[in-house]
Amino acid sequence: MNISVIIPVYNASEFLEKAVDSALQFEEVKEIVLVEDKSTDNSLEICQKLGLKDSRITLYQHPDKGNHGAGATRNLGLEKAACEFISFLDADDYYLPNRFEAEKEIFKEQKVEGIFGAIGIEYLSEKGRKEFQDKFKNISLTTVNFPAEGEDVLKGLLGLTSKMFGTFFHLNTLTLRKSALMKNNLRFNENLRVHQDSDFIIKLAYHCYLKSGVIDKAIAIRGVHDNNRITKIIRYSPQYNQRQSLLWKSLNDWADSNPLPPDCKRKIYLTYKSFDLSLKTGFNKYLCTFIEAIKNPQIIKTQYRFTYLNR
Known part of the structure; x- marks a missing residue:
């Protein structure tokens, strides 16, 4: 080598x-x-x-x-x-x-x-x-x-x-x-x-x-x-969410232009939207909702009906 x-x-x-x-x-x-x-x-x-x-x-x-x-x-x-x-x-x-x-x-x-x-x-x-x-x-x-x-x-x-x-x-x-x-x-x-x-x-x-x-x-x-x-960055602080949002936006933009497996595309998209929404609202409860939805797909089907989940 x-x-x-x-x-x-x-x-x-x-x-x-x-x-x-x-x-x-x-x-x-x-x-x-x-x-x-x-x-x-x-x-x-x-x-x-x-x-x-x-x-x-x-x-x-x-x-x-x-x-x-x-x-x-x-x-x-x-x-x-x-x-x-x-x-x-x-x-x-x-x-x-x-x-x-x-x-x-x-x-x-x-x-x-x-x-x-x-x-x-x-x-x-x-x-x-x-x-x-x-x-x-x-x-x-x-x-x-x-x-x-x-x-x-x-x-x-x-x-x-x-x-x-x-x-x-x-x-x-x-x-x-x-x-x-x-x-x-x-x-x-x-x-x-x-x-x-x-x-x-x-x-x-x-x-x-x-x-x-x-x-x-x-x-x-x-x-x-x-x-x-x-x-140095406290988890789920505004600065943390901002940096995570930038990371997952980069990945989401990339995933949109590549034929990833559907479950991978969906996970990247949901993670990006969770941090993006948390950053925009200032409330981490939305982030927690998305994380739970990602962990348990059944939640998406029943309790949380966000239209962009069917993107």
Whole structure:
């Protein structure tokens, strides 16, 4: 295997070198693509020093040297990556020694275009730990609950399997054939400043044949610290609803132009409308109504008769 590891860099000076070193440990990693997004700390200087450390490390910035967000930054990395396989790593996280263990065997199956696994957690500050646990309880492993591949991955991510599939798998655990991305013209939605990873993963699960790899133990570690954006937003707050509405609108627009299975289209549409309505009304009770309707289709048939449910 030959792998390009794409690392978007923004204000990560404290963690960046550890992230890069964790990728350099693998013979399969032939290239580390650092894409610096106009940090306000000394991340750019560290990137430049790392580039002198190993010939596998290349550094890029946006043409205007500006800040464009994680989506655009990863897209630039995809454009520059030269290897047959692509993997991602956040600059405040790191790989474990078993990171590409499953890939060596599973990618021998030509139909498999992407492999994902489980990610663990390291608390880097007490404040970060408290914020994370307040939002996600005592989750120590972000993973899926059972092996899956093909369409079952898409349906699992949308909550349409007979048993709970689990949480979204993390980009840090995803390895892809670059040819599959190019064939399907898959990129991150640059209009989403947050959740562009969730948007990308759901679209990827439809367009590409994904298969689970190591899901019972961590293959990478997510660093939890004071500045993790995902822990700052209170669930079902106006800001949370706004960000979720933007995510599901992006997915709904995409679903309208692709022949997804009907149950997948319906789930995306209902989820989008739930957040959109909650945002417009300011009342979370409507959101709860839609979530219950999505969980139990019988409710749609009997108690709640919204005309757009039959769209």
